[in-house]
Amino acid sequence: MQYVVQAGDTLSSIAQRFNTTVEAIVRANNISNPNLIFVGQVLIIPTGPTPTPPPPPPPPTTVCPRLSLGSRGPAVTRLQVLLKNAGIDPGPADGIFGPKTDAAVRAFQRQRGLPVTGIVDVPTWVALGENCGVTPGPTPPPPPPPEECHCPVLRLGRRGPAVRLLQRLLQERGFYSGAIDGDFGRRTERAVRQFQRQQGLPVTGVVDEATWRALGVSCCPIEPRPPAGMPxxxxxxxxxxxxxxxxxxxxxxxxxxxxxxxxxxxxxxxxxxxxxxxxxxxxxxxxxxxxxxxxxxxxxxxxxxxxxxxxxxxxxxxxxxxxxxxxxxxxxxxxxxxxxxxxxxxxxxxxxxxxxxx
Known part of the structure; x- marks a missing residue:
């Protein structure tokens, strides 16, 4: 085959390109000085094995890896930073997916109406603002999360729907394994204390506003009184x-x-x-x-x-x-x-x- 010398070519680069040797090109073209070739010169390239194509580039590392309790590394650090930006405290941005990061992920998923699994999948990354490159065009915003208004103080002996919500939230975070029966008994109290200890809250066993908020519940204010004499x-x-x-x-x-x-x-x-x-x-x-x-x-x-x-x-x-x-x-x-x-x-x-x- 023939090759026309281009600007910047050397016999070495041409030989490498066509999977041959400088000596073979010199012999085929009767070149007296291998260091002297010129642009436009037509060279005969000795036939030989098919040139080896360059190796394909390695697949890009996914920017939205699946993370869960026990994961470590830069992706976990990125996750922790995004959670902080979303107003949820995952603990220090240390790249370790521990219980506090797990609780923060669950709180975020609950707020965004996602399945509360504690596993950071693509929908969770997208809700955090990451471009995972999985869907063309703009990603529609997730539906607004349910909002709970009022955070009643709960303690041992209380019963009712608010206790059922408490038990469900504690169960989702791995602190409670009993029945969702709306009965604030000793097992529920122990779970509350464990959760408070893990979150760095006062360990009282009493569910106050700070505990509700750590569980991801939006607490509404008490009923204001209209000023006297106003319409x-x-x-x-x-x-x-x-x-x-x-x-x-x-x-x-x-x-x-x-x-x-x-x-x-x-x-x-x-x-x-x-x-x-x-x-x-x-x-x-x-x-x-x-x-x-x-x-x-x-x-x-x-x-x-x-x-x-x-x-x-x-x-x-x-x-x-x-x-x-x-x-x-x-x-x-x-x-x-x-x-x-x-x-x-x-x-x-x-x-x-x-x-x-x-």
Missing amino acids: IDTKVVRGLRLILFTDKRVYQRGESIKITLTKTNTTDDPITLRYPTTQIIEITATNAQGNVVWRWSEGRQFAQAQRVITIFEGGTQVITEFWNQLDNNGRQVPPGTYTITARNLALEVTLSVQIEIR
């Missing part, structure tokens, strides 16, 4: 006491209007509310002529994913929003009387109060 509307629906109120009755032009809606569980059982999207409330301001001048949802976007909120017995969900007295066209509304209406989208119940702008 207020109250209804009780399905065991929930709803209260709508503002922080003032009369506002000066340009003052921010604080609107609060509370939902308190007055029963002895948890109440679960399911919303078709991530929007849970609609608020409007209507003028004296009955025209809606402001709608809270105007210009906002909501994910088309079901949202689930559970309010434990005695617990309260508090929703606070503000109206800056601008209509939905960005203009200051004129002085007058306005009706503030809040509608809960799971219960389909509305409450209204009146305010005055001077």
Whole structure:
């Protein structure tokens, strides 16, 4: 075969490329000086074995390896950093997948609505923000996690749904192996103490707010009391006491209007509310002529994913929003009387109060 010398070629590089030797090329072309070849020179390359192709590059190391209790290495360190960035403490970023990292993974999976396995698989990596290269195009966000409102103090002797939730959470983390029976007995107490010790919490056996939060539960605040003399509307629906109120009755032009809606569980059982999207409330301001001048949802976007909120017995969900007295066209509304209406989208119940702008 023939080869045309290119810029930068040497007999050594040509011989290597075609799996032959410099001596064989010199003999085939009667070259007197092996160090002297020129660009464009046509060389006869002795036939021989087929050139050996370069070895294929090694497969890339996966950026989303499967990790679980006992794993070690840089991928575990990366996992621990991502968990910290997500607001969950896995312990020191030491590359060791120990019990605290396992508890953090389970808490994260629970918050994101993933199977609570403690195993870091591709869906868990993706939820943590890693690009695992497994799906083309943008990855849709996971549905919002269930939210538990209120963290009742639980201790030896307590019974009920909140104890069942506690037992299930402890079981998922490997601290409890008994029945999910809602009975806070000695076995549940021992599991609570072991979990508190592992998390660095005071080992009391009593489930307080800090213990609930370490278990991945979002604790809602206690029911606020409306200021005396303020506009207020109250209804009780399905065991929930709803209260709508503002922080003032009369506002000066340009003052921010604080609107609060509370939902308190007055029963002895948890109440679960399911919303078709991530929007849970609609608020409007209507003028004296009955025209809606402001709608809270105007210009906002909501994910088309079901949202689930559970309010434990005695617990309260508090929703606070503000109206800056601008209509939905960005203009200051004129002085007058306005009706503030809040509608809960799971219960389909509305409450209204009146305010005055001077």
